[in-house]
Amino acid sequence: MQLDILTMKKCIPIDDFYNRSFLRILTDVCNTNNSKVNMNEVLTSASEIRNSTRNREWLLSLYMRFYLSLEAALNPVKSEHFSLNIPQDIFQKVHGQILPAIKQPIFFTEGLGEEVLELILKNEIVKDFQPQIESIFKNSYFNNDDLQYKTVLNGSKSVIYGCKNNTWQSLIGITHELGHCISEGKHGYRSFASQLRSEYLAQILEENLVRNVLLERNMTTELKQWHRYQRIVDLLNFYFAIREYEELSNLSFIKSKIFSKTAEALRETFIRNTGYQLVYGFASLNRWPKNYTQSLYTT
Numbered sequence: 001m002q003l004d005i006l007t008m009k010k011c012i013p014i015d016d017f018y019n020r021s022f023l024r025i026l027t028d029v030c031n032t033n034n035s036k037v038n039m040n041e042v043l044t045s046a047s048e049i050r051n052s053t054r055n056r057e058w059l060l061s062l063y064m065r066f067y068l069s070l071e072a073a074l075n076p077v078k079s080e081h082f083s084l085n086i087p088q089d090i091f092q093k094v095h096g097q098i099l100p101a102i103k104q105p106i107f108f109t110e111g112l113g114e115e116v117l118e119l120i121l122k123n124e125i126v127k128d129f130q131p132q133i134e135s136i137f138k139n140s141y142f143n144n145d146d147l148q149y150k151t152v153l154n155g156s157k158s159v160i161y162g163c164k165n166n167t168w169q170s171l172i173g174i175t176h177e178l179g180h181c182i183s184e185g186k187h188g189y190r191s192f193a194s195q196l197r198s199e200y201l202a203q204i205l206e207e208n209l210v211r212n213v214l215l216e217r218n219m220t221t222e223l224k225q226w227h228r229y230q231r232i233v234d235l236l237n238f239y240f241a242i243r244e245y246e247e248l249s250n251l252s253f254i255k256s257k258i259f260s261k262t263a264e265a266l267r268e269t270f271i272r273n274t275g276y277q278l279v280y281g282f283a284s285l286n287r288w289p290k291n292y293t294q295s296l297y298t299t
């Protein structure tokens with residue numbers, strides 16, 4: 001990915017008030033040290049920008065900040081993992097078309113041998129949140145016929161909607177949504193900054209809580225598959241963050257597109273929620289392991 005400030009500036013017309021202040025923010029961003037991602041700095045800037053400007057502006061400013069951080073953070077692994085030559089055999093296929101959905105390790109569909117909510121509650125990583133989690137679970141909607149997982153608002157509380165069939169998949173799905181609920185209970189859900197925070201916490205909690213369970217059970221092969229799967233999720237998130245940026249700016253960075261236009265539509269958030277690919281990209285960027293060198297091309 002080649003991206004420089006001049007290219008960025010060229011894509012932004014400067015003849016109205018909003019874009020003049022965008023340029024000011026852009027300059028500030030360029031002047032900050034972008035050698036590593038500073039989560040608090042980005043979150044603070046996200047709330048400030050959200051409170052003081054109109055939509056288009058905060059979106060573009062965040063993109064700018066995101067891309068600078070992305071470039072810097074991924075520099076060491078860029079040549080190996082981030083050439084966007086993502087291996088195509090990691091995706092699910094229908095009628096020969098590659099879908100923006102990752103092939104899942106087999107163990108995801110296997111049973112846990114334990115009640116999933118109890119398993120989550122006793123995990124070390126959430127021990128400080130037990131009363132809150134019990135209340136979230138009590139108010140959630142678990143329906144074994146629907147394999148979708150989402151966080152929904154019940155009154156003013158964030159709760160989980162999903163399948164509780166005691167498979168690894170249900171552990172993964174419920175844990176992810178639980179991360180959203182905990183974050184939104186503490187920081188709200190309305191602002192862009194709280195969305196960034198919420199997705200970040202959901203991803204981190206999902207990866208680490210499931211890792212703990214795999215470790216406890218000495219499932220070393222599955223543990224490797226688990227972390228590899230998460231890194232591929234990250235690459236896909238980066239890919240769509242860049243794709244969305246391309247769409248918004250009419251610029252093109254990705255040389256060879258992985259998915260057809262119709263297949264891209266199956267990434268639901270790419271079509272429905274403008275700006276949300278940044279939220280995913282941001283979360284992935286912040287959890288991407290430092291100095292990650294493992295190859296994703298083999299299982």
Ligand SMILES: [Zn+2]
Pocket residue numbers: 176180199202203
């Ligand atoms: Zn999420």
